[in-house]
Each structure stands twice: as structure tokens, then as C-alpha cells.
Amino acid sequence: MDWHGHAFAFILRIDVEHLEAERYTGDPRAERVATRLLLDILEEFDARFTCAVLGITAELYPDIVRWCAARHEVEAHSMFHEPPYPELSYARQHWDIRRSMAAIEEACGVRVRGLACPHHGLGNEDTARAAIDLGLDYLQARLPDAPADPGLGWYRVADRERPILVPGRERYSASDWSGRRREWPWIEEPWSAGTALRRWQALIDRAKEAGQLATLVVHPWMLQINEGEVKVVQQVLRYAAAQGAWLTGYDQLADRAVARG
Ligand SMILES: [Zn+2]
Numbered sequence: 001m002d003w004h005g006h007a008f009a010f011i012l013r014i015d016v017e018h019l020e021a022e023r024y025t026g027d028p029r030a031e032r033v034a035t036r037l038l039l040d041i042l043e044e045f046d047a048r049f050t051c052a053v054l055g056i057t058a059e060l061y062p063d064i065v066r067w068c069a070a071r072h073e074v075e076a077h078s079m080f081h082e083p084p085y086p087e088l089s090y091a092r093q094h095w096d097i098r099r100s101m102a103a104i105e106e107a108c109g110v111r112v113r114g115l116a117c118p119h120h121g122l123g124n125e126d127t128a129r130a131a132i133d134l135g136l137d138y139l140q141a142r143l144p145d146a147p148a149d150p151g152l153g154w155y156r157v158a159d160r161e162r163p164i165l166v167p168g169r170e171r172y173s174a175s176d177w178s179g180r181r182r183e184w185p186w187i188e189e190p191w192s193a194g195t196a197l198r199r200w201q202a203l204i205d206r207a208k209e210a211g212q213l214a215t216l217v218v219h220p221w222m223l224q225i226n227e228g229e230v231k232v233v234q235q236v237l238r239y240a241a242a243q244g245a246w247l248t249g250y251d252q253l254a255d256r257a258v259a260r261g
Pocket of ligand 1: 077118
């Protein structure tokens with residue numbers, strides 16, 4: 001598979017969610033400081049990555065979203081991060097997605113093209129219906145019968161004419177973690193910069209070997225409390241670039257999928 005002239009691809013997804021910062025650090029302003037820091041670090045790289053933004057963050061901190069949109073892609077990440085979409089009716093999911101798209105557009109003037117479902121992609125067919133009806137190009141949700149191809153592939157629901165792009169079965173993905181997030185099952189493992197560096201570089205190695213897409217999701221509020229994470233993210237990005245990855249974002253993958261038809 002050709003990745004824009006590269007042998008493999010790497011996406012950094014930045015989840016911008018001040019509610020999570022408030023919940024786990026006690027101060028929503030941690031999101032502002034950490035997002036600015038991360039965006040500054042990313043200036044070293046010739047890349048447009050993807051920022052997944054909560055609608056309420058766009059409403060309360062529109063400047064953060066403008067910073068993101070100045071250089072990177074911006075997608076919706078729900079309005080409030082709660083509750084998980086599968087617990088909501090079609091109508092409530094439709095409202096939530098529409099409001100988060102509008103809040104982001106009002107903040108930065110960018111028309112949102114995609115939605116990253118919170119809770120590691122929890123969504124259902126109604127999420128896909130609402131995303132299609134609202135004109136989104138892609139939906140990051142774990143859906144049954146997702147296409148097998150790497151990157152984004154077409155997904156259909158029976159009662160809608162237009163398909164929507166969803167991630168294929170992602171085999172090369174990772175996320176940062178923090179011991180503060182106690183209700184998440186993997187937090188028994190304390191944050192370790194050394195472990196993260198080893199794990200994320202190995203992820204890049206595997207994606208390179210397979211000629212596939214590697215994705216890493218990071219949370220600015222975690223950068224604020226995880227010792228050494230800022231440096232690890234920088235090292236991992238330099239490593240991906242040195243290995244020849246196409247550093248990219250989901251809008252760009254969607255463009256390629258649309259061009260392929
Ligand atoms: Zn999130």
C-alpha cells in the first residue's frame with residue numbers, strides 16, 4: 001500500500017478535553033497550558049495531525065481550538081465525553097454530534113469532517129446514521145463488520161444511501177495512560193516514560209514492517225502530570241519521521257479514500 005509516497009503512515013491524535021483535565025488534575029486550565037506546549041513541540045515536524053476536540057471545550061476555550069486549527073486538523077470528540085454514545089438514542093446522538101460540530105466551527109471556522117467517539121470508540125449503528133445524516137466524512141468508532149483495510153474504509157448502514165468512512169481494524173495503535181484515571185482497567189500499570197518510549201517505537205517498527213498505519217493518541221492533560229511524557233512524544237515523532245513515515249491526520253486519509261472511490 002502506498003501512503004502518499006511513503007512506505008507507512010503515522011497519525012498523532014491529540015484529544016483536547018478540558019473536562020478530563022479538570023477531573024484528573026483538579027484544574028481545567030491544565031488543558032490550555034499542556035495543549036499549547038504540545039502544539040509548540042509539533043512545529044518541528046512537517047505534519048498536520050488531528051486534534052479531537054470536545055464541543056464544550058470549544059465553547060469555553062475557543063482560543064485552544066483556534067491554536068489547534070492553525071496548523072492541524074480538528075475533528076469532533078462529542079459534546080461532553082459522557083455518556084458513551086451507545087447509551088443514547090439516535091435523536092440524542094444526533095443532537096450531541098451536531099452541537100459539538102457547531103461549537104468547533106464557531107470557535108475556529110473549520111467545518112468538522114469527522115467524529116472520534118469517546119470511550120475508545122464506543123458507538124453503534126445510530127452513531128453511524130447520525131454521522132451520515134450530519135454530513136460527516138468519517139467516524140472513528142468500533143463498529144461490527146468494520147472494513148479490514150488499513151486506514152479508512154467505507155461502511156454502510158442498511159437504511160442510508162451514503163456510506164461513511166470508518167477505521168479498518170486498527171492493528172497498530174496505542175494511547176498514553178495515567179494512573180489518575182482510576183476507572184480505566186489498564187491503569188494498574190503506573191505511567192513510565194521508558195515503557196512508553198519502548199512500546200511506541202516498537203509500534204512504529206511493526207507498522208513499518210507491515211507497510212501499515214500506526215496511530216498514537218495522546219491527552220494534553222496527561223502530559224501535564226506524566227513525568228517525561230512530553231519528551232517521549234517528541235522522541236517518538238522524530239523516530240517515526242526518521243523511519244520514513246507519512247506523518248498525517250484523518251482528514252488527509254479521508255481525502256485519499258474518497259479519491260480511491
Ligand atoms: Zn477522550
